[in-house]
Amino acid sequence: MSRFKLLICIVHLSIFTFAQNDLDAIRYSRNTVGGSARFTGMGGAFGAVGADLSCAAFNPAGLGIFRKGEISFSGSIKLASNTANIYTTNTLANNAYFAFNNFGIAFAWAASNDPESRNVFSFNNSQVQNFNNSTTMSGYTKNSSIVTDMKMLADKAGDINNLNYSYEGLAYNTFLLDDDGSTFNALVDPKRTVLQTREIVTSGRTNELNFSYAYSYKDKYYFGASVGVPRVEYESTTSHSESDNKDSMRVTFTSPTTYSTTYIDGLPNLHTYYDARLGFNNLIYTEYFKTKGNGLNLKIGGIARVNDVVRLGLYYHTPTIYFLNDTYYNTMIASFDKNPSSPDTDKNPPDGGYFEYRIITPSRVSANAAFVIKKLAVIAVDYEVINYATVSLLSDKASVFAGINSTIKTKYNIGHNVRVGAEVNIKPVMLRAGYSMNGSPFGGAFNADFVRHTVSLGLGFRTKGKWYFDFFWAKSLTTEEYFLFTTNNTKAKLSLNASSLGATVGIKF
Numbered sequence: 001m002s003r004f005k006l007l008i009c010i011v012h013l014s015i016f017t018f019a020q021n022d023l024d025a026i027r028y029s030r031n032t033v034g035g036s037a038r039f040t041g042m043g044g045a046f047g048a049v050g051a052d053l054s055c056a057a058f059n060p061a062g063l064g065i066f067r068k069g070e071i072s073f074s075g076s077i078k079l080a081s082n083t084a085n086i087y088t089t090n091t092l093a094n095n096a097y098f099a100f101n102n103f104g105i106a107f108a109w110a111a112s113n114d115p116e117s118r119n120v121f122s123f124n125n126s127q128v129q130n131f132n133n134s135t136t137m138s139g140y141t142k143n144s145s146i147v148t149d150m151k152m153l154a155d156k157a158g159d160i161n162n163l164n165y166s167y168e169g170l171a172y173n174t175f176l177l178d179d180d181g182s183t184f185n186a187l188v189d190p191k192r193t194v195l196q197t198r199e200i201v202t203s204g205r206t207n208e209l210n211f212s213y214a215y216s217y218k219d220k221y222y223f224g225a226s227v228g229v230p231r232v233e234y235e236s237t238t239s240h241s242e243s244d245n246k247d248s249m250r251v252t253f254t255s256p257t258t259y260s261t262t263y264i265d266g267l268p269n270l271h272t273y274y275d276a277r278l279g280f281n282n283l284i285y286t287e288y289f290k291t292k293g294n295g296l297n298l299k300i301g302g303i304a305r306v307n308d309v310v311r312l313g314l315y316y317h318t319p320t321i322y323f324l325n326d327t328y329y330n331t332m333i334a335s336f337d338k339n340p341s342s343p344d345t346d347k348n349p350p351d352g353g354y355f356e357y358r359i360i361t362p363s364r365v366s367a368n369a370a371f372v373i374k375k376l377a378v379i380a381v382d383y384e385v386i387n388y389a390t391v392s393l394l395s396d397k398a399s400v401f402a403g404i405n406s407t408i409k410t411k412y413n414i415g416h417n418v419r420v421g422a423e424v425n426i427k428p429v430m431l432r433a434g435y436s437m438n439g440s441p442f443g444g445a446f447n448a449d450f451v452r453h454t455v456s457l458g459l460g461f462r463t464k465g466k467w468y469f470d471f472f473w474a475k476s477l478t479t480e481e482y483f484l485f486t487t488n489n490t491k492a493k494l495s496l497n498a499s500s501l502g503a504t505v506g507i508k509f
Contacts, residue, residue, distance in 0.1 A: 020326065020357060020401070022408050024291070025391040026441050028206065028232060028322060029361040031128040033419065033436050033454060035102045036074045037470035037504035041458020042421025043434020045380035047368025048303055048313035049421075050222065053104030056124035056210035058382075059301035059315035059368060060224030063120045064214035066108045069509045074101035076472075076502025080133055084482070086492035087139030087196070097132045100207070101502055111215075118216040120224075129206035131234050137482070137492040138197040145196070146240055146285055147176050147188040149485035154184040165348045170285065170332035173346040175277060180269035187280045187336075191264040192248040197241045198484060198492075204234040204291075210299070222303040230295040232322060236288070240484075243282040250279040250337060277336035277344075284333045293324035303368075313368030319390070322359040327352055357401075358394040362386045366417075375425060382419040388412035388441040413443030423458075432458030432472070452478045470504040 033044035035054025046052055050062025053072055079096045104124035111117040150168035154177055163169035171177040178185045188194065207230070214224035251267065253259040253275045261267050261279070301315030329352045335343035366384040373379075389412045393401040421434035438452035439445040456474035463469075480494040 020355070020393060020404070022391075022404055022411065025359050025361070025393055025404075025408060026388060026412065027234070028129070028320075028359055029386070029388060029391055030438065030441065031206075032130070032438070032452075033474075034127045034130070036072060036506075037101075037458060037472040037502055038423075038430075038432065038460060040101070040474055040500075040502065041432035041434055041456050041460075041470070041472035042380065042423055043419045043436045043454070043456055045368075045370075045382045045419040045421035045434060045436075047301075047315060047366055047380070047382040047419075048311040048370035049378060049380045050303060050311075053106060053122060053124050054102055054126060055224075056104065056122050056212040056226050057126045057128060057208055057228070057299070059303065059313050059366070060122075060210070060212045060214055060226040060299055061222040061301040061303045061313065061315070062214075063106060063122050063212055063224050064118065064216040064222035064303070066106050066120050066214075067118070069105070069107045070506060071105040071509070072504050072506030073103050074502060074504040075099065076101055076500045078130070078132070078498060078500045080496070080498045082133070082135045082497065083495045084135055084137035084492045085495075086137045086490075087141050089139035091136045091138045093134045093136040093199075095132065095134050099130050099132075099205075099500070099502075100127055102126045102504070114218070116218045120212075120214040120216070122210070122212040122214070124210045124212065126208055126210070127205055128208050128230065131202045131204040133203075133496075134199070134201045135482075135494060135496070136197065136199045137494075138195070140193050141190075141196050142193050143190055144485070144488065144490040145186070145188045145190045145194065145242060146485065147171055147186045147242075147283070148190045149487050151177060151184050151186040152487040154179075166330045170330060170346050170348060171334075174283075174332045174334035174344040175274070175336070176280070176283060176332070176334050178271055178274070185267055185270065187249075187267075188242060188244075188283070189249050189263045189265070189280075192244070192262075193246055194248075195243045195245050199239045200236070201238075202234070202236045204232070206230050206232050220305045222305075224301050226299040228295075228297040228299060228320070230297070230320060230322070232291060232293050232295070232324065234291040236290075238287040240285045241283065244280050245282075247337075252278070274336075276338060278338040279336065281335040281337050281340045283335075284331075286331045287328075288330070289326050289328035291324055291326050293322050295320045295322040297321075309371055309373065311370040311372065313366075313370070315364075315366050315368070317364040319363050320361045322361070323356075324359060325354065325356045327354050329353060356395070360390075360392050360394065362388055362390045377422065377424045379422045380420070382417075384417035384419075386415045386417070388415055412441050415439040415441050415443065416445045418445075428462050428464075430458075430460035430462070430470075432456075432460065434458070449479050449481055452476055466508045468506050468508070470506075472500070472502050474500045474502075
């Protein structure tokens, strides 16, 4: 039985590695400022302002400020420009897409027992997350290779039966790793120069349906609640390639059992089947997974009109429980010098994998303030706190995520979000500006990596009839560190920029 056929048997006996990890849990815990153009133009600082359909996804008490019914639709065009720096080389990736932002309808009517009080019911669909993005990092390296990472993990496993056949086992099946009975040899020499490129392409969204009820008591106190039903679709493809395009790694067999090599540290005890392959040419390792599912949460809030100028608000979101399923697979393609047009390939799981699980995101609590200057201007501030250490992954087998949940508790911290917005009314035009800071899940704020800063501007028009039109422009910036491998600190510095231009059309009835 050949080496490859033997390993096919081992693949089916191995324990598959699931794609789920702490990054998946945090991904669905960090919402963005998404909603109407007015809401976005003011940085999302509507916790105490109210009278916008987007309030359903934040402080539903704000719906109680509606005096009439309203319906609106919002959309935008987003442009992303991401730069990755690795091995002193910058690589730019651009992409553009249309995003649905918000659709909602609200009905308001006087309370039967108190004509000075009102009931409001709202249905609202907001896009709270958009995952469309691409990042590319590329450069020449002499000291880092994915095969080196795989070799170290293989040496730790100690035996081919213990390899992870979604990672280092793929390298073994495609002859990038070879064993000599006591250790593994890597067929990529980290001391030689290779062109290394990693591309990460993601797509999808989280759209949340909110069914909301709000009550206005004599236009002084407002109370509201929303039942949220988010739907997640997320797709990710990570492709890692390495190329010996300078032909620095060569193997020459002088007989069936002897050979010479340009590998700096040599290749002891290389098996004779490399006579049909010779030295390394290039590789492409791909990780793919797609997530779908639904969730459930509850939001409650209140607003108090302290006087004609000051409004104070408070809201709480319960944890969201997501019921998710993943389809996934990993592949490796490796080619060698003797016949590079006929590469060795492997895929695990061979027919793709499927896994069902649950994620519980953190609860949120927020304090809000708004200052209304007659009908001329409003200034608003929201402060939100989220404890990312409370995120957890669950499955029918409790032990599956025990290690990941333990990592989450020690790795993540309390996050702080701040939103500030202003609006000036110069009839029939309204001018708006906003800023939001979405803090790092590691606890940093304002000047730390993984903090998202967004600035926005807005413009609104109110017709003499019932129609209104709002526009916004927003720009966000995030810096992140991306670690390529598990056994060393090879990392890229990412600068993620996105600009949005959007509009809302609405009618009051």
